[in-house]
Amino acid sequence: MTISAPTQDIGHLEQHYGLWLGDWLEQIPDLIWPQSVQTYARMRHDPQLTAVLAAYTLPIRRATWAIDPAGCRDEVVALVADDLGLPILGADTEPGPARRRGVRWADHLRLALLSLTYGFAPFERRYEIRDGRARLVNLGERLPHTIGAINLHRDGTIKTIQQDLAPISPPIPAERLVWYVHEREGANWAGRSIMRAAYGAWLLKHEIWRVHATSIRRFGMGVPNVEAPPGATPVQVAEAQRLASAMRVGDQSGVGLPNGFKLNITGMTGSAPDAMAFIHYLDQQMSRQALAGLMDLGDTSNGSRALGDSFLDLFLLSLQAVAEEIADTATSGQPGMAGIVAQLVDYNFGEEEPAPRIVVQDVGSRQEVTAEALDMLLRAGAINPDPELEAYVRKAWRLPERATAALPPPPAPEPTPEPAPAPQARHRRRTGRARQVRAAADQEGVRRQLTLAEDSSGMDPAAIQQTWQDALDALVNDWQDVAEGWRDDLADQIEQAIADDDLDQLAHLTLDSTAAAALLTAAMVALAALSAQQMADEAASQGVTVEPAQPDEEALGAVAAVIAALLAAWLAGAAAREALRLAVPGAVATAVAAAVLAFLAGLSDRFLRDQLGSALSQAQASGRFAVLDAAPAARYVASEVLDTATCGPCRDVDGVEFDDLDAARAAYGNGSYIHCQGGVRCRGTVFALWND
Known part of the structure; x- marks a missing residue:
């Protein structure tokens, strides 16, 4: 039987290949790579966006990360777990000794999550040949602001990258890279920052900040004016102007005026735009674009417990999706680039050897125990109020021991016809x-x-x-x-x-x-x-x-x-x-x-x-x-x-x-x-x- 399945591409990802120049669909110059890196570096320091990034990254960092050994040989699983410093799912129930050298997964994860900030986060792998095995000893971050060129194959996959900070060093080939990218489309290997949608609100907010600060400084104490006497000469008017401009607010401040001159402190009349309300609106827009609306619940005029739960559920699901994307990239990699686990197994055991997976738990799937939930489960007969359940609840909620x-x-x-041991009688x-x-x-x-x-x-x-x-x-x-x-x-x-x-x-x-x-x-x-x-x-x-x-x-x-x-x-x-x-x-x-x-x-x-x-x-x-x-x-x-x-x-x-x-x-x-x-x-x- 002849197989007629297609074996070559007719179309392409982009209209170009070779040096990747940026996202062709982006219209704002400051948001086109590589200028986007500098823009996002400034945006991440905004208080609201700092809180959004922390809300995204900290739950992912504190989640349970492990190696899932399903279907793999113990020797393979042990090598991967040792080189990444991760526990084995279902086996390592207690924390192991502190990791003093080699890859520290917690630190690598923190840096990998910069892909949310900048859109991408590349790392270079380094191995050490020890006892006949290629052992992973370093995942060196290649920070986005150091990347000067991304060279592509015709199919849109990465061929090499060049760092601006090391112009005399050779390009880094793709097979040595681990490339975390958020919301990649086509050959846009710079991805899309989660702050992209907040750019307009951020830009307006910082402009309003400056205007509002100026208005407070200028009009907070009123504008002094000195009125010259009737029929004043030009010299007297100029003197009145000088006296008004020289006035300063202070504990010992005062003024002495020539005969006939009058001092007034004039405040604003009429209404002025509510700058604080607009700034608050912009903060809400920056939270909303990241599905972090729950951060604003305390500042809203109305709301409900159910609404808060809905926001939290949606947000946790988004975190779980991001965490699983990180885990999948670390396991299997990106098109044209093997993942950390896959390459480690290929080097040591061959390409036919099944590779374990990096998995993450307790980000969006963990259900908190509440009194209402326990009551419903007890009434439904799904659980029994046994001593172990009581001990768990008391420990989880930090309640004292039952006296x-x-x-x-x-x-x-109850009386029984058969004698039973009854030491309590004595x-x-x-x-x-x-x-x-x-x-x-x-x-x-x-x-x-x-x-x-x-x-x-x-x-x-x-x-x-x-x-x-x-x-x-x-x-x-x-x-x-x-x-x-x-x-x-x-x-x-x-x-x-x-x-x-x-x-x-x-x-x-x-x-x-x-x-x-x-x-x-x-x-x-x-x-x-x-x-x-x-x-x-x-x-x-x-x-x-x-x-x-x-x-x-x-x-x-x-x-x-x-x-x-x-x-x-x-x-x-x-x-x-x-x-x-x-x-x-x-x-x-x-x-x-x-x-x-x-x-x-x-x-x-x-x-x-x-x-x-x-x-x-x-x-x-x-x-x-x-x-x-x-x-x-x-x-x-x-x-x-x-x-x-x-x-x-x-x-x-x-x-x-x-x-x-x-x-x-x-x-x-x-x-x-x-x-x-x-x-x-x-x-x-x-x-x-x-x-x-």
Whole structure:
């Protein structure tokens, strides 16, 4: 079959090529490049336009910029992220170390946004060959006022540029350039400044400023005039003129007149144009041309909340579009010029290698949480008023923690025919003195200040939390090998089921959890030993010596085996559901297995962390209770100081003293409060007091 698709252009972008001389459609000489650069440099210092530019650029600069790794190899993504100093989307959840050399994306973005001011902003790339790789080490700005010539190919793309400040240096070829341009049309690579439409208003405003300043200076105190006596000679009239012109306003000013002369201060009569109203109108026009009308809402004679929201929505959408244009240019480039990411990948991995994308979030898509929005979502049943939601709202709006004493008493439990653990039946409240809060700074990882009882017990909540967190992070990291093996095993089983055209096999996917149970057991035993030592140290701080007990490895191993089996079953169930969704008639077994494998690899680790964290909380409780079993009898008190998302039952039990160790174990023996609504996420614990 012969393909007859066109392979050559008949038309052209412009009537010329070679040296680009400016925008042929622009009629104002001061706005034709390169004179436009000087004009916009003056305009950007106008207070209103400075505010408009700041309103445009600052939200884009504070937005979340990252590398989207979708569909790319880890090695490629890591190199691009390292060279640009950007986080990897979905992987780098915490800020990394400060960047001291190489490309700083925040600084590059600030300069790239000059394309909004001048219409364009070029940069020159420089690489360094290191370990066999071309590493990007600099994106040098070539400021618009230094560009003296833009040389084009016949198709309208840039061939080279020449800088006026370096006439003896060779031209810079396009392949070395990154060219940000705003609203380019045809071969107009100087683009269009967002201030272009404000030129007329800006020009008139500065003229009115000068006229208004002169009128205030000239007529603000009135015009002095000296009247000569009747029948005055020309000499006397000239003297009257001299006296009037010599008058000055001041604290010590005065005048002495010859006999017959009269002094008058004459003000303006009639009406005069309202210069301030006109200046205000011009400011509004400059804001409106950039869709920044919300800046003038406070100065308008009328308006509404809905109008303000509409202005804000439109403005944020415009910012998102500008930010995405910057991200697209940095990723893929302009016609005839490769983007930063594309060229970096081409140099190091070849032109066939998929390149990651630079993405920007939270500019125009972020929805602010309002009381009205929360109320509507709650009424619609879209969200539930759980403790985590309350904690988020209080943190977002900087509200204080809910006071435990202000809570109403919990409702009486419904009668049930089956006996349930009820440690609350053996609780008794601490005294008022024991519930006082000591005046000390908050500790990291702790939701409130310590009570006097917690402080006197010697417990270190921050250390307890850090030990647990370190163990969890290490366990999740080691778990990756287990998870990878499980995913590969499931992919093989799914491929076989699809190939056999036997969907029933998907209901019987199995995984061997032996290795996972062994890994989890080792982590639980190690943390139990550390927790036992922490409990023994707390006792020692109160003058009670007790040897840390050895963890019950058999009991911890049994818990680990169950949790590992449950995690394996959960992953197998998720894989089976996704495979069943993809197993359409005629589906290719290998393609379905690969898609399920990618789906499993992309799952959030939240559920995994919750389950492993719960196991480690149980290990922590096991170590602490082992020491309490060996120590003399004490007073045992509940503490929810580590439970940052505290539910109602946990807030209610916080500070409760138990009758004995058995009651404390019944409430917290498995590492969390038995009535906690958060379940596995509870971080409550028990401390002991050996001295009154």
